[in-house]
Amino acid sequence: MSAPVSINDFRCVARRRLPRIVYDYLEGGALDEITLRSNITDLAALHLRQSIMNDVSDIDLSTTVLGQTLRTPALISPMGLLSLFHRDADIALARAARDAGTVFVHSAWSGLPLKKVAAAAPGAVWCQAAIWPDQRLVDQHLDRAEAADVPVLVLAGDVSVSSKRERDLRNGFTMAARPSPRSVLNAARKPRWVANFLFGPRITFGDQTIEGRAMNLREMGEFLHDDNAAVSWDDVARIRKRWHGKLAVKGVMNAQDALRAVDAGADAIFVSNHGGRQFDAQPSTVSALAEIAQAVDGQAEVLVDSGIRRGSDLVKMRALGATAGLIGRPAVYGLVHSGQAGVAAVLDILRDEAATALAFTGNTTLNTLNTSALAPRSDTAHTRADSRTDVGC
Numbered sequence: 001m002s003a004p005v006s007i008n009d010f011r012c013v014a015r016r017r018l019p020r021i022v023y024d025y026l027e028g029g030a031l032d033e034i035t036l037r038s039n040i041t042d043l044a045a046l047h048l049r050q051s052i053m054n055d056v057s058d059i060d061l062s063t064t065v066l067g068q069t070l071r072t073p074a075l076i077s078p079m080g081l082l083s084l085f086h087r088d089a090d091i092a093l094a095r096a097a098r099d100a101g102t103v104f105v106h107s108a109w110s111g112l113p114l115k116k117v118a119a120a121a122p123g124a125v126w127c128q129a130a131i132w133p134d135q136r137l138v139d140q141h142l143d144r145a146e147a148a149d150v151p152v153l154v155l156a157g158d159v160s161v162s163s164k165r166e167r168d169l170r171n172g173f174t175m176a177a178r179p180s181p182r183s184v185l186n187a188a189r190k191p192r193w194v195a196n197f198l199f200g201p202r203i204t205f206g207d208q209t210i211e212g213r214a215m216n217l218r219e220m221g222e223f224l225h226d227d228n229a230a231v232s233w234d235d236v237a238r239i240r241k242r243w244h245g246k247l248a249v250k251g252v253m254n255a256q257d258a259l260r261a262v263d264a265g266a267d268a269i270f271v272s273n274h275g276g277r278q279f280d281a282q283p284s285t286v287s288a289l290a291e292i293a294q295a296v297d298g299q300a301e302v303l304v305d306s307g308i309r310r311g312s313d314l315v316k317m318r319a320l321g322a323t324a325g326l327i328g329r330p331a332v333y334g335l336v337h338s339g340q341a342g343v344a345a346v347l348d349i350l351r352d353e354a355a356t357a358l359a360f361t362g363n364t365t366l367n368t369l370n371t372s373a374l375a376p377r378s379d380t381a382h383t384r385a386d387s388r389t390d391v392g393c
Helices: 007-017 020-027 034-045 089-099 114-120 135-147 166-171 181-188 191-199 217-223 233-242 255-263 285-296 311-319 329-360
Strands: 063-065 068-070 074-076 104-106 125-130 152-156 204-210 213-216 246-252 268-271 301-305 324-327
Touching: 007 020, 007 329, 020 166, 020 181, 020 329, 034 285, 074 089, 074 104, 074 329, 089 104, 089 114, 089 329, 104 114, 114 125, 114 135, 125 135, 135 233, 152 233, 181 191, 233 246, 233 255, 246 255, 255 268, 255 285, 268 285, 285 301, 285 311, 311 324, 311 329, 324 329
Parallel strands: 074 324, 104 125, 125 152, 152 246, 246 268, 268 301, 301 324
Antiparallel strands: 063 068, 204 213
16 A cells, blocks of 8 residues: 555545544534535635745745744644554644644643653653633643643533434434444454554543543543533633633634624634534534734734645635644545654645645735735536545545
């Protein structure tokens, strides 16, 4: 088998190697998955304007994000339950990010403790936190982040209400861990994954403990049974006073919420629809990005994720006003392929493609990019091979 040359190539490997129940958990979204697909197809339909006869012999993709100078505008988003995909999981992602000169955001639902991951890649790890109903749990998580010397806290703003993911329900993928017989039979046909599952680390939520040990899936399910629907911007303001580092608010999808986040003290607005996994009746992040960036108008930095599958997507996002973009599923594809080396290869592909796209627009740095690099949107439906999980492999 030849080495993967695109993100979709890595996706195809993940599809072959993972049991259907695990692959569907990775690829799936809420309800009809309309938002999930729109994240990819809307980016693909946005074109860049070519400019020729420019000296583009010295391309520089470096950017400064919340005080950190990064060599690439591609960061790695927080993702939970990564131990399902690789035994080294978050550590492999953090080290690959460090080596690429970028950052990995540790999930509040990670299987590995924040302290351990941050120690494995000093300076390359940020921390995600959620606003749980029990404020003591929030404070404990912030204490862990401060003890680990994490510079940036990413506050999850779009998880106060649970989503309905029909793929997971059909497969029996729930916190109660009751896979269907069909799912069990399919998993048995994936020996590489089965070996990792049986002999790798136990699947837990590393920083959420009960009686001095990490919670398992069932216990975490009970812990999360009641949504924190009462969360408000007052909670964000309280955390801002409590947290001494940089603060990003994730899940912002409109200008009004962006300005509320700024008023609450956010240093960065994180435009995200959770990769289409939470609310299926909303637009793609790329279609919301420009309005948010214009409303914020430099009062805070703007980060964005969901749908990035090509390096040119990073250039498009930057042209629309984002400081940097974050990837989720592509990093996991690399993790499944070959652990840290696979994640590094994914980041390399995105960096090289971004450099090429930047050069074709006539720019040599991200700082000179603006909306003039964008061409009019195509009226023709443009669907990438990797915009659906059943084609392109």
